Amino acid sequence: MRADGYSPTSAPIGREPWRAPVADGPIHATVTVPGSKSLTNRELVLASLADAPSRLAAPLHSDDSARMIDALRALGVGIELVPGSGAYGDDIEVTPVWPLRGDTEVDCGQAGTVMRFVAGLGGFSHGDVTLTAHESALHRPMGAMITALRDVGVDIDDGGRWALPFIVRGHGHVRGGEVTIDASASSQFVSGLLLAAPRFDVGLHLVHEGARLPSIPHIDMTVETLAHRGVHVERPAAGEWIVPAGPVRGKDVAIEPDLSNAAPFLAAAMIAGGSVSVPGWPAHSTQPGAMLTEILTLMGARAVRRGGSLTITAGAGIQGIDLDLSAAGELVPTIFALAAFADAPSTLHGIGHIRGHETDRIAALVAELRGLGGEADELADGIRIVPRPLHGGTWHAHHDHRMATTGALFGLAVPGVEVDDIGTTAKTMPEFPQMWQRMLAGEGAPGAMSEESMRAS
Ligand SMILES: O=C(O)C1=C[C@@H](OP(=O)(O)O)[C@@H](O)[C@H](O)C1
Numbered sequence: 001m002r003a004d005g006y007s008p009t010s011a012p013i014g015r016e017p018w019r020a021p022v023a024d025g026p027i028h029a030t031v032t033v034p035g036s037k038s039l040t041n042r043e044l045v046l047a048s049l050a051d052a053p054s055r056l057a058a059p060l061h062s063d064d065s066a067r068m069i070d071a072l073r074a075l076g077v078g079i080e081l082v083p084g085s086g087a088y089g090d091d092i093e094v095t096p097v098w099p100l101r102g103d104t105e106v107d108c109g110q111a112g113t114v115m116r117f118v119a120g121l122g123g124f125s126h127g128d129v130t131l132t133a134h135e136s137a138l139h140r141p142m143g144a145m146i147t148a149l150r151d152v153g154v155d156i157d158d159g160g161r162w163a164l165p166f167i168v169r170g171h172g173h174v175r176g177g178e179v180t181i182d183a184s185a186s187s188q189f190v191s192g193l194l195l196a197a198p199r200f201d202v203g204l205h206l207v208h209e210g211a212r213l214p215s216i217p218h219i220d221m222t223v224e225t226l227a228h229r230g231v232h233v234e235r236p237a238a239g240e241w242i243v244p245a246g247p248v249r250g251k252d253v254a255i256e257p258d259l260s261n262a263a264p265f266l267a268a269a270m271i272a273g274g275s276v277s278v279p280g281w282p283a284h285s286t287q288p289g290a291m292l293t294e295i296l297t298l299m300g301a302r303a304v305r306r307g308g309s310l311t312i313t314a315g316a317g318i319q320g321i322d323l324d325l326s327a328a329g330e331l332v333p334t335i336f337a338l339a340a341f342a343d344a345p346s347t348l349h350g351i352g353h354i355r356g357h358e359t360d361r362i363a364a365l366v367a368e369l370r371g372l373g374g375e376a377d378e379l380a381d382g383i384r385i386v387p388r389p390l391h392g393g394t395w396h397a398h399h400d401h402r403m404a405t406t407g408a409l410f411g412l413a414v415p416g417v418e419v420d421d422i423g424t425t426a427k428t429m430p431e432f433p434q435m436w437q438r439m440l441a442g443e444g445a446p447g448a449m450s451e452e453s454m455r456a457s
């Protein structure tokens with residue numbers, strides 16, 4: 001452990017250079033995407049706080065979900081992988097425990113959901129819970145979350161840093177009550193508090209006061225997953241939530257495919273031509289990726305949902321767009337790539353908070369596009385993109401899975417693009433390089449491939 005308390009227990013993210021394949025013609029493929037990161041990690045947390053065991057069907061298996069599973073196991077929760085029918089590996093059975101175990105260390109890796117959702121749970125344990133993260137994630141905002149957790153009675157020793165790593169000194173319960181938070185930096189502060197709130201002694205009355213509230217669909221997702229387990233969150237006004245203390249029900253749940261991870265595949269059809277279908281596209285979803293049908297249509301594609309699949313078909317060209325993406329910051333890297341191939345300049349705004357994601361995504365996207373000869377400018381809360389002819393070069397992933405998949409999109413139409421580290425996609429989609437190759441080969445869904453054959457391919 002270093003003098004500041006940081007112990008780098010996460011495996012270093014290795015450099016895995018990858019020559020992005022060029023599309024040699026229109027794509028026609030069906031791509032089955034793995035389970036939603038956001039739903040998997042919420043359901044893991046809620047199942048751990050529940051009054052009975054739960055089973056998660058078709059969950060995500062990636063670095064972010066592995067970090068969550070490890071964190072909850074470290075707190076004493078029983079988590080087993082059991083054979084399931086999902087295309088991407090086992091189901092998960094969760095057996096809750098109460099009180100949670102302390103005197104342990106949790107490595108959040110790069111996962112925002114782990115650092116923001118698990119910090120409060122440490123308060124339910126008897127003993128110290130040390131939260132660390134991968135070196136590349138120590139910059140991620142935690143200050144307002146630490147303040148709010150202290151306000152509801154969680155004892156945190158952060159050495160005055162207002163950031164990871166820190167120690168939660170668990171006393172077996174958390175008081176709860178009224179608290180105001182500025183969640184401008186991340187909606188996950190709100191979600192983390194709401195998820196833990198039913199187990200607070202007196203529940204929670206949370207008010208957001210700040211310049212903006214990003215990623216509102218993700219907060220709606222939190223409220224919906226709580227409701228499904230019998231916890232009804234009142235919303236008296238925008239930016240205000242009341243959670244009663246009470247039981248969280250054990251439930252079997254099916255995890256939706258990750259619609260944000262579907263984004264680069266759907267966008268590929270618009271850049272290379274042709275059409276890409278994603279099966280299992282929900283009719284209703286709180287995932288921000290649900291906005292893709294509208295956004296991609298605005299940019300010139302045809303979107304059809306039939307038989308549970310969404311099909312995106314390229315139009316005559318890609319249209320430039322002026323878009324507020326505050327609700328769907330996760331989609332920015334993909335929409336940025338589309339905008340670079342559009343027929344007119346685009347502006348993406350309302351996204352200042354994505355400077356605090358895996359990397360400063362506004363700065364990284366602008367720098368990498370310029371590296372390929374393109375034109376883009378950083379705005380205070382967004383990006384302006386001016387389409388230009390591009391040339392090959394190294395696309396740096398900046399430790400960021402969505403930067404890596406964006407490099408792959410550029411490579412479809414620009415020969416000689418090399419992504420410096422495709423391994424970063426392991427954060428939410430370890431199968432990405434194989435899935436991309438199969439899409440380009442025009443293959444259908446991976447169907448019932450076993451986890452072993454996915455890994456071997
Ligand atoms: O709650 C969640 O599952 C998430 C919320 C969003 O975070 P921010 O509000 O920090 O953007 C999103 O970007 C992240 O990928 C997942």
Ligand SMILES: C=C(OP(=O)(O)O)C(=O)O
Pocket residue numbers: 110111112113329330357358402428
């Ligand atoms: C911002 C993201 O991740 P996290 O859940 O770590 O915040 C993301 O996946 O785009």
